[in-house]
Amino acid sequence: MASQLRESKPMTTQHKSGPNLDRLYVLGERGSRQYIYPADVHGRWSRLKPWVFSVLIAIYVALPWVKIGGRPAVFIDIAARHFYLFGRTFNAQDFYLVFFFLTAIGFTLIVLAALLGRAWCGWACPQTVFLEGVFRRIERLIEGSASERQKLARAPWTLSKVLRKSAKHALYLLMSFLLAHVFLSYFVSLPGLFKMMGTSPAQHVTEFLWATALTGIMYFNFFWFREQLCLVICPYGRLQSAMQDPDTILIGYDKKRGEPRGKRDTPGAGDCVDCGRCIAVCPTAIDIRNGSQLECVGCAACIDACDDIMVKLQRPKGLVRYDSERGLAGQPRRIFRPRMVIYLLAGLVGFTVATTVWLRQVPFEANLVRGANTPYILDGDTVRNHFLLHLINKGPSATVLEVSAQAQSPIQVIIPQQSVAMEAMGSIQLPVMISLPRAASRPGLSVRMHVHEPNSGSSRDLTVPVNGPPPKPQVPGTQP
């Protein structure tokens, strides 16, 4: 129905009317991409940003270089399924920890979204950090201000334009290349990365393809895709928007103060002079005066832009400001709401479990696995259960594991070695034989094995049921 309507009546071009609530400004009439040129902005939030971005980039880049306990602080060795995190080593068996860790992180971000809206998007998301902190700076450096960039884009292809564009894209590619390698070093470690960079790609085809693909993806993302990621793809942005309520602190326009818009000396006009600066500086091209919108990534550029104008007009700052919907409507603000407590508690559960398991983590893994195809073996009047004891040393150095068994007589447990020498990150399988007379076999029997690591003093207990045949049928009238 709607498409029929559109055919019969051509749409108004949005660019005449500016950003509105009907459609994405960054998309043209038929869905084509409208490239935007956000203007430079100066102000207190804009001054803070380079510091925040620098610290975050420094952390991202430094983590693979920092060593804790002889291992990289973060090294996710997917190929060997070993995960080195801040001095601890985790194996594939420890993957369940991720659930609690993600629960904790997830609820923390939900609390943040309920409290401060999309503060994450505007200040800490890698997309923002690298786009605003690196790539737009390169663009600004080479092509100049927003209006100069726009002019250059429309200008004919002169030698100067070719040179500028090539320089910009060469720098973009270089940065994407560096970023891709930093990213890769989280998964192959720095020594691994340097080794690969010094050898032929044929010797590490997978990693080479990853590095190439990542460079390509990052280049495409940062030179062309940009805000489309936040507006169309990112599910986290939508999730955060769903977490907001009238008390969430967002970037908002004070309608009561600003409306009706008018020139400086118009009688009865509000404080907004409709200068359009807030739109010009917006990296997603929205008009913040239309209220909170899902395109808003909370970057605070419009706050600085508006404050700048207000100062020039000698009017108080804060026509556009960080405030809640209630605050903007002149109602009392609330920080603590019942939902915050619920989110915080849920997050705390995740943190508590993750920390507890983290602290109680044992530097080795021990599992008893019943021998294949043999629930039990009946050998004359003896019942046997055969197990393999899998031992894995998760530590970065060689160690010795002490194995012992507790069993009630007449159950016998035969262990080939009481103390097992383990290589660093090594694993060993020890056969264990449990035997008992058939007459003593009954359901519910079990054997407990104890594995102890003397260096850390940690140990694990393993309990396994002892299987046996069903009891021999009793002949009626006879005593067993």
Place this chain on the structure above:
Amino acid sequence: MSEHKPEADVDTGHDYDGIREFDNPLPRWWLITFYGAIVFGFGYWLHFHVLTSGRLPRAELDAELQRIETEEAARLAQLEAEGKGVNEKLLLSLVSDAQAVERGEAVFKQNCLSCHGDKGQGVVGPNLTDAYWIHGEKPMDIYKTVGAGVLDKGMPAWKPLLGINKVRDATVYVLTQRNKNLPGKAPQGITADGKPAP
């Protein structure tokens, strides 16, 4: 917000608790990925299900396993041709190689001791130091028994767990213990000339 009047005729009239659905064009790049996926899907369907020129995962796995098996067989045949394969001659020659015996003893003590005792005298598993054998007394018989196991009696197949070299060394150690007649488990099986155990 629900009183907002759209400038263009994009209102579908769908209103859910004040959230209204507008019919706006999709991003062109998104449509390109969408139609691209359809084209790809058609090609995929042709390639794998109509022309069957591509192998589905199961067939791919089978082919890979087949390839590994063929390569392994070729490798063993090559070793055999070079006189390096595991055969009776090699096993018997390694019996007099002190290092091989030592390696074999280590493998034996880690893996075989719990059933066969520390010297092969037998505990749960049969005595390996007497003249009676259940699964054959020839060096290659022993090598095969260690490698493939005797699953219904509780002896695991060791080749997948330990690899060829350790199975070979363990066999060498067992060969050194043959006919030592250590006191242990009562004899089981038959002798080389078919005499059953007492």
